Amino acid sequence: MILVTGATGLIGSNLYKTLDKRIFDVKGISTKDGDLTDEKFCNDITKKVDVVFHCAAVTSGAKVMEDSPLSHITPNVVMNARLIEACRRNGVKKFIFMSSSVVYPYTGAKPNNEEEFTYGDIYEKYESVGWMKRYTEKLCETYSKFGMECIVIRPSNIYGPGDKFDERAHVLPATIMKVVNGDNPLVVWGNGEDVRDFIYVDDFVDACKTIMEKVDEYSIWNVGSGVGTQVIDIVKLCQELENSNNEISYNRWAPTMIPIRLLDVSKIKNELGWEAKTSLRDGLEKTIRWYKNVN
Numbered sequence: 274m275i276l277v278t279g280a281t282g283l284i285g286s287n288l289y290k291t292l293d294k295r296i297f298d299v300k301g302i303s304t305k306d307g308d309l310t311d312e313k314f315c316n317d318i319t320k321k322v323d324v325v326f327h328c329a330a331v332t333s334g335a336k337v338m339e340d341s342p343l344s345h346i347t348p349n350v351v352m353n354a355r356l357i358e359a360c361r362r363n364g365v366k367k368f369i370f371m372s373s374s375v376v377y378p379y380t381g382a383k384p385n386n387e388e389e390f391t392y393g394d395i396y397e398k399y400e401s402v403g404w405m406k407r408y409t410e411k412l413c414e415t416y417s418k419f420g421m422e423c424i425v426i427r428p429s430n431i432y433g434p435g436d437k438f439d440e441r442a443h444v445l446p447a448t449i450m451k452v453v454n455g456d457n458p459l460v461v462w463g464n465g466e467d468v469r470d471f472i473y474v475d476d477f478v479d480a481c482k483t484i485m486e487k488v489d490e491y492s493i494w495n496v497g498s499g500v501g502t503q504v505i506d507i508v509k510l511c512q513e514l515e516n517s518n519n520e521i522s523y524n525r526w527a528p529t530m531i532p533i534r535l536l537d538v539s540k541i542k543n544e545l546g547w548e549a550k551t552s553l554r555d556g557l558e559k560t561i562r563w564y565k566n567v568n
Contacts, residue, residue: 274298276322278309278356279329284371284428286435287474288326288481303329309352315359324367324485325360327353346405353409357416357423367422369485370413372406374427374495374534375399382468382501386537387427387493396531410493417491424488426481429497429536433474433556434563444504445471449557449564452511457519459512462527465505470497470535473556476549483547497536498549507557514558 275292279285280301289301300318307314309329319325331348353370360368377385378393395403413423432445442450444462451459480496488494508521542548551559 274300274322275324275326276318277301277326277328279303279327281305282328282330283431283433283436283474284477284481285326285328287433287478288328291475291478292482309356310348312355312359315355316362319356319359319363319365322360322363322365324369325356325365326369326371326481326485327356328371330371346401349402349405350408354412357409357412361416361419361421365421367424367485367489368413368416369424369426369481370409372410372425372427372493373402374429374497374536375403376406376410376427377534379531382533382535384499384535384537385495387495387540398530414491422489423491424484425493426484427493427495427536428477429470429472429495429534431472431474431477433560435474436560438564438568444469445507445557446560446564448504448508448511449561452508452515452517452519453561453565453568455517455519458522459508459519460527461504461508461521461523463504463529464523464525465503465508465521466532467504467529468501468533468535469504470499470501471507471553471556472496472498472549473551473559476551480541480547480549483545484541487545494541495536495538496541497538498553499536499538499542500553501533501535502553507553510554510557511561514554514561 275297277285277289280289281303292299302318377389379396410425413425417423436446438446438450477496484494
């Protein structure tokens, strides 16, 4: 059996949907099913499970992370520790943890590779969530010594159908909302020059399944498109796709995060033969279509 936590979130919902039910017995759980910080609940849901995709996490956008950084620490640390211990206790064979690129030190335009985990301090605005993710990665490394295959995935910026399109939205869904809703002027937080690696959710889920099938030991994998894009280029591309020419303005006092974050994705390409297939234009077009259909 495969267990997917966070099954109503962006990663979990798309992963659950695409896992072949003809081959796998798949179970998805979310907050409506129970509390992952509860030891008994974690123990109950991991019985007779072979593989766990741990996609659940308490997350938010830049403003919440700046205003209340501690909101990410306690629930995530408790949840992650109790779930991985329950997996060990119940004989789960493979535990796949969705980490984050925030564990990396700031390296400017140089893409981070999987070996740069401990070579520098976490970027200041990411310290709370970054140390939480680093701690859980170390838990994975420790528990892998007890016979459970623990695998860490460090995604770039994932987007697509099923994302949060509300006040908690990250930059890309927030931009889509503003463009589709006809905001005029369309306000960009910061100067629009921040650079991110955006990966469409279908590509990311495909990478997760490839890792599940081909990797059987403790290891860390960057997953991204390998392409950096400025926020302002996202805004302009969304406007182009929606035939919008509304004015763009900049709120330079609004909270923003790291100026540039790129991932080196050569390991997954060279060792597993995987790379992203969806162009940014195609992914945005699909996401905008989905957003308009559900709103």
